Amino acid sequence: MTSRESAVRVGLVYPELLGTYGDRGNAVVLVQRCRWRGIPAELVEVRAGAPIPDSLDVYLFGGGEDDPQLMAAEGMRASRANIERAHAGGAVILAVCAGFQLLGHRYDAADGEVIEGAGIVDLVTRAGTDRLIGEVVVEPTKSWVWGPAGAPATLTGFENHGGRTTLGEGLDPLGTVLAGGGNGAPTADGQSGADGLLSERLVGTYMHGPVLPRNPQLADRLLGWITSPSGDGLPALDSDLEQQLREERVHAGRAKGLRKWVQDRALARG
Secondary structure, eight states, X not given: OOSOOSOEEEEEEOTTTSOTTSTHHHHHHHHHHHHHTTOOEEEEEEOTTSOOOSOOSEEEEOOOOHHHHHHHHHHHHHTHHHHHHHHHTTOEEEEETHHHHHTSSEEEOTTSOEEEOOOSSSEEEEEEEEEEEEEEEEEEOOOGGGOTTOSOSOEEEEXXXXXXXXXXXXXXXXXXXXXXXXXXOOOTTSOOOEESEEETTEEEESOBSOHHHHOHHHHHHHHXXXXXXXXXXXXXXXXXXXXXXXXXXXXXXXXXXXXHHHHHHHHHHO
């Protein structure tokens, strides 16, 4: 148990708009992993149309389709100052897919429409010629921002998006893509590039799954930034089942040959 007295306020932002792919699970995991450790935690839902407060400890932005993304963008722009104030004061941000895109400057859609983002981070997203769908495996970037515990183990997720995201100069991705698309299409030499964004107390990614149930170490790094900023670390939990899931999905994500073909056919059939 940590010495924290106030409850960790885990904010699920616009779940009606940015909750298409089960990303609510990220909020559930963070709250439960706190409670298992005796750390008080509460889930705070910020409904669509409401201002995003500056009083949350964690801000979770999930995935969404085109029209909901457009509506979410308006609210995020209006609340930019609150989000930035909270982040500067120690809050954590996890943004997935559409939420990740909307943290940036804009999304250039295939039909020519431009969706203006919140402009909180320096990135731009443009529509690609096809969708990136399937399992993703990412090796996290080694960075001081993870703290004394270091980078989490290899990450696994599921992507379904048409965007191609370019990070601004000097920004680090969440990690190197070992399988899947991530921020952009694979290159001619077979290397898939990078996924997401990693900054101080901020993670962006294209990985659904949801990503935190699949990757308990990543969940604990986010919680550690809030509950153990001195670097003392969190009490260990029995995460055997979660680790088994992670390892199974990493294995599936690295499928090649016939096994990969069968997976792709299953996805194509819906």
